[in-house]
Amino acid sequence: DPHLGFQVPVLWYLVRIDLRGGRMRAGATSPGVPLIVLGRNESVAWSFTTTHSDTQDLFVERLAGADAYETPEGPRPFAVREEAIRVRGRDAPEILRVRETRHGPVLSDLAEVVRAAPGTVVAAAMANLAPRDTAAPGLLAVNRARDLDEVRAAAALISSPPQNLLAADRAGRIALYLTGRTPIRRAGDGSRPARGWDGSQDWTGFVPFESMPHVEDPPSGALVNANNRVAPEGGPFLGREWPGDWRFRRIGELLGAAPLHDAAGFAAMQMDTVSLLARGLVVPADAVLRRVPRPEAAATARALDLLLAWDGSAAPDRPEPLIFAAWREAVLAMAFAGAGVAEAARPAGTAEFLAFLLHPDDRGAWWCGGDCAALAGRALDRAVDGLAATQGADPAAWRWDALHVARFEHPLLRFIPILGPLTRLEAPTGGDGETVNRGGYRDGGPGGGRFQHVHGAGLRLVADLGDPDATLVMIATGQSGHPLSPHWGDLLEPWRGGGTLRLGREPDSVEGRILLLP
Secondary structure, three states: OOEEEOOOOOOOEEEEEEOHHHOEEEEEEOOOOOOOOEEEEOOEEEEEEEOOOOOEEEEEEEEOOOOEEOOOOOOEEOEEEEEEEOOOOOOOOEEEEEEEOOOOEEOOOOOOOOOOOOOEEEEEEEHHHOOOOOHHHHHHHHHHOOOHHHHHHHHOOOOOOOEEEEEEEOOOOEEEEEOOOOEEEOOOOOOOOEEOOOOOOOEEEEOOHHHOOOEEOOOOOOOOOOOOOOOOOOOOOOOOOOOOOHHHHHHHHHHHOOOOOOHHHHHHHOOOOEOHHHHHHHOOHHHOOOOOOOOOOHHHHHHHHHHHOOOOEOOOOOOHHHHHHHHHHHHHHHHHHHOOOOHHHOOOOOHHHHHHHOOOOOOOHHHHOOOHHHHHHHHHHHHHHHHHHHHOOOHHHOOHHHOOEEEEOOOOHHHOOOHHHHHOEEEEOOOOOOOOOOOEEOOOOOOOOOOOEEEEEOEEEEEOOOOOOOEEEEEOOOOOOOOOOOOOOOOHHHHHHOOOEEOOOOOOOOOOOOOOOO
């Protein structure tokens, strides 16, 4: 269930292909990709999650005249090329002049992207721009693999982007392979712009595939990945910062709830809306909220009671996830404001930073004026007051899906009056950014759409390797990219409700056939 930004038509297209000799492919492709991206054949199944490896560095280059820059071997001229961008309605194309250093393209030539100090430019080194890319042959080899050994060989070919390839074969073997090129740095960790002129922090190559922290056939018989850290201590350096492991741990809980699971059970897991982040922050109330005198405001007192009794389920019809989301927003805003961060410069507060602020040991006290528990109490007052102004006076009557609504818009038609609203699809949903059923939402801002669900699983797939016809799938919106087609949005409601389709050899119904002749 890959989590990406929402749009209509959704990025995925469902496919079932049957070949001679009992061979088949089933799963999801994406426009422009002539292969199955996530899915299965008759022998193996595979999926990808983002590794979050750090594969891009900025290098500050010192100028050596107007057309050259310094290197350890002396001045070197920029590589320069011009790219012509034809614009509809104009006779002359827009000419983009691109300069490159030995590290990569110069970003500071685009002033709105990054600014450089006088006498310098800033270039970007990106692993995905390295020559001899073999990502396409690697994905083709995955599609053709007949067992886990062939999947491993295919994974070694996938040069970009860095992904966790999870795979299983009919023999019952499972594996997680880390794909993509990860740079080896002479010094530093890539977190700050590096000196480009002396070579002290240059890349010296890429981590060999054999040295990456792959896992094959673990004794537990289970493998889970939910964008959590995959770099073990003492292994090759992959990056400094990693997303929290709340979804990873929740999947582990669901797997451990029974000795065996069937395909329908896995499909149900994908719809789980329990947030371990929320449960961990509000259940140990003595560490955060109970240390704050109960506010006298009746609405805040009622909201606090709801939070303290909450099991962390961000179900669409419950008030607690809405209270928690507004409280989370207020805590982060007040912490940034107290630290003197101007409102226009405040970053989007992450779940990891929230957990840091509200940790029982007060490790984030500097951000909270010395007492994060007190700030949390004031933030709850602010959050409840704000919600009461739009949702009514009784917190128990509030619903998460009143504001947490998935919106799917066409990337071009959305800007056209009348057509934009007519082609938009919407569905009230549950979950949040830390639940298995991902419900990443937009925070409040000048553009509106507070708590609008903008990021999640546009595709869900479960492959039963015991049966070539047992591939359960669902995509948001529909198979058609034509707004007037009945299949433009006919899968939105089944997607919202956790329904599945079966990609079998024989379709349930046939609406038309296309015959391709040479």
